Amino acid sequence: xxxxxxxxxxxxxxxxxxxxxxxxxxxxxxxxxxxxxxxxxxxxxxxxxxxxxxxxxxxxxxxxxxxxxxxxxxxxxxxxxxxxxxxxxxxxxxxxxxxxxxxxxxxxxxxxxxxxxxxx
Amino acid sequence: xxxxxxxxxxxxxxxxxxxxxxxxxxxxxxxxxxxxxxxxxxxxxxxxxxxxxxxxxxxxxxxxxxxxxxxxxxxxxxxxxxxxxxxxxxxxxxxxxxxxxxxxxxxxxxxxxxxxxxxxxxxxxxxxxx
Numbered sequence: 001x002x003x004x005x006x007x008x009x010x011x012x013x014x015x016x017x018x019x020x021x022x023x024x025x026x027x028x029x030x031x032x033x034x035x036x037x038x039x040x041x042x043x044x045x046x047x048x049x050x051x052x053x054x055x056x057x058x059x060x061x062x063x064x065x066x067x068x069x070x071x072x073x074x075x076x077x078x079x080x081x082x083x084x085x086x087x088x089x090x091x092x093x094x095x096x097x098x099x100x101x102x103x104x105x106x107x108x109x110x111x112x113x114x115x116x117x118x119x120x
Numbered sequence: 121x122x123x124x125x126x127x128x129x130x131x132x133x134x135x136x137x138x139x140x141x142x143x144x145x146x147x148x149x150x151x152x153x154x155x156x157x158x159x160x161x162x163x164x165x166x167x168x169x170x171x172x173x174x175x176x177x178x179x180x181x182x183x184x185x186x187x188x189x190x191x192x193x194x195x196x197x198x199x200x201x202x203x204x205x206x207x208x209x210x211x212x213x214x215x216x217x218x219x220x221x222x223x224x225x226x227x228x229x230x231x232x233x234x235x236x237x238x239x240x241x242x243x244x245x246x247x248x249x250x
Contacts, residue, residue: 012145019143019174037205044176048144093177093213100212 002069007062008047010054010080018047018065025067026074030118039076039116042101045094046078046112052089053082053110072118077111084109122146123172125153131229133164139171142179150179154186163195166228175206180215187219198228 006021008014022043023036031039043065050063059081066077088095099105102114123140134157138150150167157165167183169175183199190197200222201207210216222228 012143015144016141037208040174041176041205041209044143044174048176048178051144090177090181093181097177097209097212 004067006065006067008065010051010059010061010063012048012051015044015047015051019044022065022067022076025069026116029069029072029074031074031116032119035116038101039074042098042114043076043078045098045101046076046114049088049090049094049098050078050080050082050112053080053086056086056089057082073115074117075113075115077113079112080110082110123149125149127153127157133166133229134162135166135168135225135229137168137171141174142169142172142182143174143176144178147176147178147182151182151185154182158186158189158193163190163193165190165195166198166200166225168200168225168228169206170200170202170225172201172206173203175209177209177213180209180213183219184215198222200225200228 004021004025006018008018019040023040026036026039047063047065054061054063061081064077064079066079068075068077095107098112098114102116104115106113123138123142123146126137128135128137136153136157140146142150154165154167165186183197187197198220199210201210202223207216207221210219210221
């Protein structure tokens with residue numbers, strides 16, 4: 001098992017960094033190029049959503065992005081501090097996109113977990 | 121990374137050319153350019169995204185906002201997309217049924233603008249209503 005943790009301030013300009021780091025890690029464990037595209041978009045949407053939730057709630061804490069590689073499984077956990085009950089700011093488009101892109105998704109309050117597996 | 125958005129007139133339409141990544145940080149730049157174009161009274165608008173290699177839902181929402189204003193003015197909004205992963209975002213959200221997509225700028229300017237929706241409906245997740 002290996003991985004990395006990235007923490008970013010809740011600012012739109014930092015979302016790209018999370019995308020780049022996640023895709024670099026996904027490439028290293030051998031996800032296909034189509035999967036890399038899905039990781040790029042899904043992680044971008046997940047982190048954008050977290051940033052939007054912090055902005056909506058006037059929260060200044062950092063957002064955590066944990067990248068976990070276990071065997072052939074690649075998991076990204078995005079954790080914000082906005083809790084439950086906050087309405088989706090975009091009518092749920094970001095979550096719908098993430099559901100379409102990540103084979104496994106778990107949303108538990110402030111913790112959004114996305115997973116992919118290598119084909120092999 | 122910044123995006124580069126330029127606007128010009130061609131074949132009676134306003135062509136808005138976007139280069140770079142359109143995301144939550146850069147989408148406001150595209151929004152400003154489209155809003156300025158619409159404020160000038162242009163109702164035939166082609167957004168050329170040939171040079172866009174990443175697009176997220178905030179970028180899409182900017183296009184949807186422009187589309188609403190253009191429809192109110194009986195105009196047309198067409199989008200040129202040549203990168204697969206960018207076209208996929210339109211398909212996944214069903215927006216390809218609402219905004220005509222073209223593979224090349226010439227097609228968008230020559231063709232039946234805003235008459236026919238683009239193909240590839242199979243991956244829609246929103247049922248087609250935007």
